[in-house]
Amino acid sequence: MPADCNPVSPVRIAVIQYDPQVGLKHTRGNLNKGLLLAQRAVSEGANLIVLPELANTGYTFHTRAEAYAHAEPLDGSSSLQAWESFAREQQVYLAAGFAERDGLKLYDSAVLFGPEGRLGLYRKAHLWNQEKLWFTPGNLGFPVFETPIGRIGLMICWDIWFPEVPRLMASQGADIICSLNNWVWTPPPLFDASGRCMASYLTMTAAHVNNLYIAAANRIGSERGGRFLGCSLIAGTHGWPIGEVAGAEQECIVYADVDLSTARSAPIWNNLNDLPRDRRTDLYDAALGYRLHPAMPR
Incomplete structure (x- = not known):
C-alpha cells in the first residue's frame, strides 16, 4: 500500500445533489459547480464524495450526435483530469459520472478516483428509455475496487431496479456502493407522505438485504421538459438512511x-x-452465475 494511502476510519461520505445542465456551453460550469461543492464537502471533513450520473454534461440529449459531442475519452479528458487532480490534491476518493467515448461507442460511465489516481471504471449496464438510442450497454460487468478506506462498487441510476446488481457486488465483498443517478419524474405517485420516492426505497432495500452501505447521489432541476427527483441519501447496512434524505428540489x-x-x-x-x-446455494448459485470478478474474503 502506498505510504500516502493509509487506511482511514471512520469515513465521512458526502453525496452531492445539484443541477448540471445539458449543452456544451454548460459543461465547464457543470464541472466547476461539482468541484466547488466537492471542495465544500472536503472542508466539512468528507473523504468519500459521490457526484451524480453525467455530472459534467447534463442528461437530456436530443440526438446521438449531441451525446457524442458531449462525450470524452477515458484518457486525455479534461473533466477526468480535473476530477483526478482534485482527488490527488485533496487526498480523497471521488466518484463521478460522465459520457465516455470509446472509438465510435458511447457509454454512460462512472469513474472512481483516489489520492493515488484513477482506481476504477464502470459502464452502466441497464439503460433507461432514450439512453438506449445514444449509449451502448456496459461491458465491464460489476467490478468492486479495493481501496484503503474499503471496497467500493459503482452503479448508475436504473441499475438499482435490478436487484442482481447490488447482490453481485455484495457477493464479491463490497463494503459500499456509490450510486450515481439522474432519477427522473415519472407518472405519479412520485412521493409518499414522508417525501421519499421509490428510488429511495429501492436503495434502502438493496442496502438492507445485502448488508452494505449505498451512497446515492441524484440531481435536481428541470432540463428540456424533464424534471429530476432529488432524494439523495446514504443507506446504512440496516437499510435505513443515515442522516437525512434530501428533498426533491434543493441543492445540498x-x-x-x-x-x-x-x-x-x-x-x-x-x-x-x-x-x-443462509443463502440456499444448493438451489441457486451464490454469485448468480457471475464469473467476471472473483469474490474477496469477508
Missing part, C-alpha cells in the same frame, strides 16, 4: 460518518441468522 450535500469495514460483519445478526450463510 448529505453526509454520513461510517466505518466501511463494519459491512463485513453486519450480516451476522445473531447466532442463527447470517445472510451469506
